[in-house]
Amino acid sequence: MTTQKVNINDIAKKTGLSITTVSRVLNGKSEQYRIGKKSQEKIKAAAKELNYVPNQFAANLRTGRSNTIALIVPSLNNPFFASIASKINAEVRKFGYITIIGDSDENQEIEKMELQQLMSRNIEGLIIVPCGDQWEHLKHLHDQGLPIVCIDRYFDDLDIPFVSTDNYDGAYSVTKHLVENGHRTIACIQGVRRSTPNKLRVKGFSDAMKESGITSFSIVGDDFSVQNGYLETKLLLQQKDRPTAIFSLSNTIAMGCIKAFKEENIRIPDDISLITFDDHPYLDYLATPLSCIAQPVSDISKIAVKFLFSILENTEIQTNKVLLKPKIKYKESIKRIV
Amino acid sequence: MTTQKVNINDIAKKTGLSITTVSRVLNGKSEQYRIGKKSQEKIKAAAKELNYVPNQFAANLRTGRSNTIALIVPSLNNPFFASIASKINAEVRKFGYITIIGDSDENQEIEKMELQQLMSRNIEGLIIVPCGDQWEHLKHLHDQGLPIVCIDRYFDDLDIPFVSTDNYDGAYSVTKHLVENGHRTIACIQGVRRSTPNKLRVKGFSDAMKESGITSFSIVGDDFSVQNGYLETKLLLQQKDRPTAIFSLSNTIAMGCIKAFKEENIRIPDDISLITFDDHPYLDYLATPLSCIAQPVSDISKIAVKFLFSILENTEIQTNKVLLKPKIKYKESIKRIV
DNA sequence: TCAATATGTACAAACGTTTGTGCATTATAT
DNA sequence: ATATAATGCACAAACGTTTGTACATATTGA
Numbered sequence: 001m002t003t004q005k006v007n008i009n010d011i012a013k014k015t016g017l018s019i020t021t022v023s024r025v026l027n028g029k030s031e032q033y034r035i036g037k038k039s040q041e042k043i044k045a046a047a048k049e050l051n052y053v054p055n056q057f058a059a060n061l062r063t064g065r066s067n068t069i070a071l072i073v074p075s076l077n078n079p080f081f082a083s084i085a086s087k088i089n090a091e092v093r094k095f096g097y098i099t100i101i102g103d104s105d106e107n108q109e110i111e112k113m114e115l116q117q118l119m120s121r122n123i124e125g126l127i128i129v130p131c132g133d134q135w136e137h138l139k140h141l142h143d144q145g146l147p148i149v150c151i152d153r154y155f156d157d158l159d160i161p162f163v164s165t166d167n168y169d170g171a172y173s174v175t176k177h178l179v180e181n182g183h184r185t186i187a188c189i190q191g192v193r194r195s196t197p198n199k200l201r202v203k204g205f206s207d208a209m210k211e212s213g214i215t216s217f218s219i220v221g222d223d224f225s226v227q228n229g230y231l232e233t234k235l236l237l238q239q240k241d242r243p244t245a246i247f248s249l250s251n252t253i254a255m256g257c258i259k260a261f262k263e264e265n266i267r268i269p270d271d272i273s274l275i276t277f278d279d280h281p282y283l284d285y286l287a288t289p290l291s292c293i294a295q296p297v298s299d300i301s302k303i304a305v306k307f308l309f310s311i312l313e314n315t316e317i318q319t320n321k322v323l324l325k326p327k328i329k330y331k332e333s334i335k336r337i338v
Numbered sequence: 339m340t341t342q343k344v345n346i347n348d349i350a351k352k353t354g355l356s357i358t359t360v361s362r363v364l365n366g367k368s369e370q371y372r373i374g375k376k377s378q379e380k381i382k383a384a385a386k387e388l389n390y391v392p393n394q395f396a397a398n399l400r401t402g403r404s405n406t407i408a409l410i411v412p413s414l415n416n417p418f419f420a421s422i423a424s425k426i427n428a429e430v431r432k433f434g435y436i437t438i439i440g441d442s443d444e445n446q447e448i449e450k451m452e453l454q455q456l457m458s459r460n461i462e463g464l465i466i467v468p469c470g471d472q473w474e475h476l477k478h479l480h481d482q483g484l485p486i487v488c489i490d491r492y493f494d495d496l497d498i499p500f501v502s503t504d505n506y507d508g509a510y511s512v513t514k515h516l517v518e519n520g521h522r523t524i525a526c527i528q529g530v531r532r533s534t535p536n537k538l539r540v541k542g543f544s545d546a547m548k549e550s551g552i553t554s555f556s557i558v559g560d561d562f563s564v565q566n567g568y569l570e571t572k573l574l575l576q577q578k579d580r581p582t583a584i585f586s587l588s589n590t591i592a593m594g595c596i597k598a599f600k601e602e603n604i605r606i607p608d609d610i611s612l613i614t615f616d617d618h619p620y621l622d623y624l625a626t627p628l629s630c631i632a633q634p635v636s637d638i639s640k641i642a643v644k645f646l647f648s649i650l651e652n653t654e655i656q657t658n659k660v661l662l663k664p665k666i667k668y669k670e671s672i673k674r675i676v
Numbered sequence: 677t678c679a680a681t682a683t684g685t686a687c688a689a690a691c692g693t694t695t696g697t698g699c700a701t702t703a704t705a706t
Numbered sequence: 707a708t709a710t711a712a713t714g715c716a717c718a719a720a721c722g723t724t725t726g727t728a729c730a731t732a733t734t735g736a
Contacts, residue, residue: 100437362715397693399723
C-alpha cells in the first residue's frame with residue numbers, strides 16, 4: 001500500500017555517511033559542523049532523488065518544538081473572524097510555522113476543551129479571541145510559559161499582550177456623529193455583554209450620549225448574531241418612541257437589522273438610520289450603502305503575529321498592548337435630521 | 339520558566355505502576371490487557387491530579403498516526419471556500435482529528451509547496467480544492483496511499499474521490515431560464531478556465547444557448563476574482579451590442595459586476611439582469627436581491643469528510659464520486675423581456 | 677620531525693510514547 | 707496435590723530525529 005517512507009537513515013546508507021552528518025546538512029548546519037562540500041552535495045542530491053520529506057514528529061519530539069501555533073476564534077462563520085483567520089494563517093506561514101484553527105462557538109467550555117487538545121499537540125503559541133469572561137485557564141497556560149496574544153477581545157486585569165481596535169473611540173465618534181446629525185433617539189444593539197469590545201463600545205456610546213445631554217437611550221441585545229440583531233430590531237420598531245437611528249455593534253447584528261427592516265418595509269435612511277461595527281465588501285452594494293466602523297483586520301492580524309513571534313524568539317518588544325484606531329466610513333445610511 | 343511537562347513516566351512513578359500499564363489505562367485498553375480496577379483508578383486519579391496532557395508527537399511517532407488531516411483551498415478570502423473550511427474544520431473535529439488549513443492562492447506552485455510541508459507533518463488525509471490543471475503531484479500522493487478527496491474542483495481522468503456541485507446542471511438551468519425570460523444577448527463571465535467547475539458551467543451555459551438556437555454569445559474573463567468581474571463587466575458595457583443579462587460564475591465575479599454597474603449607473607434588473615453562482619447571506623439585502631445558484635456547501639463538506647474517513651477506516655463505500663444538485667434561487671435580479 | 681591545530685565525520689543518548697511478549701501470581705479443575 | 711488456565715502487570719524495543727562529544731586524519735608551525 002503505502003510506499004516505504006524514506007528517512008534520514010536511507011540517505012545515510014545511500015551516501016555512505018552517517019545519519020548525524022545527513023541531519024546536519026539537511027538542517028543547514030553544514031558550516032557549523034564543518035561538513036565537506038562534496039558530502040553536502042551528495043546528501044542533498046540523495047535527499048532530492050529519494051524524495052525525502054522529514055518527519056516533523058520525530059524532530060519535534062527531539063527538539064520539543066512543533067512549529068505550530070494555535071488560533072482560536074469564537075466563530076469562523078463570522079466574516080470578521082474568518083478574515084482574521086485567513087490573514088493570520090498567511091502571516092504565520094511566513095515564519096515557517098503552521099496554524100491550527102479552532103472554533104469555540106462562543107462557548108467557554110468548548111474553548112477550554114479545544115485548548116486542551118491543542119496543548120497536547122505541543123503548540124508553541126496561541127492567538128485567541130477569548131469568549132466569555134473567565135480567564136483562569138488562559139492565565140494558567142500563560143504562567144506555564146505558553147506565549148499568548150489576545151486579539152479583538154482581551155482582559156484588562158490580565159497581563160497578556162493584546163491587539164484590538166479602539167472600540168471606545170469608534171463607538172464614541174459615531175455616536176457623536178449621529179447626534180450631530182440630529183438624532184436623539186438612538187438604540188444600540190449590543191453583542192456578548194461581558195466581552196471587552198462590547199463593553200467598551202457600549203461605554204463609548206453611552207458616554208457620547210450623556211455628554212450630548214441625552215440621558216435616555218436603549219441598549220439592547222446580548223449576542224453577536226444575526227438573530228439577535230433581527231429580534232431586537234423587530235422589538236425596537238414596535239416601540240411607541242421608535243428610534244431614528246440604530247447603532248449595531250457587529251456586522252452580524254447589522255444583517256439582522258436589515259432583515260427586520262426589509263420585512264417591515266422600513267427604508268434606510270429615510271425611515272431609520274443605521275451604522276455598524278465591522279466592514280464587509282458587500283456593504284457598499286446594499287440597497288443603501290451601509291456606514292460602518294471598519295476594524296483594521298489586516299493590521300490586527302499582522303501585529304498579533306508579530307507580538308507572538310517576538311515572545312517566541314525572546315525579542316524584547318517595547319509595548320505589547322495596543323489599540324488600533326478604526327476607520328469610520330460614513331455612507332448614505334445616515335440621515336440628517338433637521 | 340515553563341513548568342515541567344508531566345509525562346507518562348511521572349504517573350508511573352507516582353502510582354508505583356509501570357509506564358506500560360499507565361499507557362494502556364490512559365488509552366482505554368484496560369480491558370484488553372486486563373488491568374485491575376484499582377490500578378485503573380489510581381492511574382486516572384494521578385493523571386488528573388498531575389494535569390497530564392499526552393504528548394501527541396511521541397504517540398504519533400510511535401504509531402505513525404497523526405490524527406491530522408489537511409485542507410487546501412485556493413483562497414480563504416473567497417467566502418465560498420471560507421465557509422467550506424469552517425464546515426470541514428468542525429466535521430473533522432468530530433472524529434477527534436485536527437485540520438490544518440492551507441491556502442494555495444490559486445497558484446499551483448504554492449499548492450505543491452504547501453503539500454510538501456503538510457506531508458512532513460504526517461497528515462493522514464487530504465481534502466483539496468485543486469487549483470490549476472496539473473494533477474501529477476496529487477496522483478503521486480494518492481499512489482503512495484494518502485487518502486485524498488477533491489471538493490468543488492476535480493479531475494475526471496483521475497481516480498480520486500470527489501464531491502462537487504452539479505455545475506453543468508446549474509448553469510444549464512439558469513441559462514434556459516434567462517432565455518425563457520426573453521434574453522438573447524447573454525454574456526457569461528467565467529473564472530479559472532481550466533478548472534472543472536468552470537468548464538462544466540461554461541458548457542452548461544453554451545449548450546443551453548445553442549439548444550435555444552442562439553449561436554452567438556460571449557464568454558469572457560479568466561479568474562474567480564472581483565477584479566475580473568469588474569473589468570469584464572466594464573468592457574461588456576461598452577459593447578455596441580450590450581448584453582441584457584450577465585451570468586457570473588462566482589460570487590466574487592458578481593461583486594465585480596455590481597461594482598461596475600454602480601459606477602456606470604446601471605440598474606439591476608431594469609438595465610441589465612444578473613445571476614451568479616454561489617450564495618451569500620448578503621445577496622438578499624443588495625439594492626436588488628441577487629439571483630444565485632446556491633451550492634450545498636454544508637453537504638459538500640460533510641460528504642467530503644465522510645468519504646475521507648471511510649477511506650481512512652477502510653470502510654467500503656458504495657460510491658466515491660458525487661455531484662450534488664445546486665439550489666437555484668430566483669430573485670428580482672432577472673427581468674422578463676417582452 | 678613533532679606537537680598543535682584545523683577539518684571532517686561518527687557514536688550514542690535522548691525525546692515520550694506504544695506494544696509484542698513474557699513472567700509472575702492466583703484461581704480453577706482434576 | 708498437581709496441572710492448567712486466568713489474571714495482572716512489566717521489559718524492552720521501536721518510531722525518526724537532533725546534538726554533545728569524541729575520534730580520526732590532515733594541515734600547519736616551529
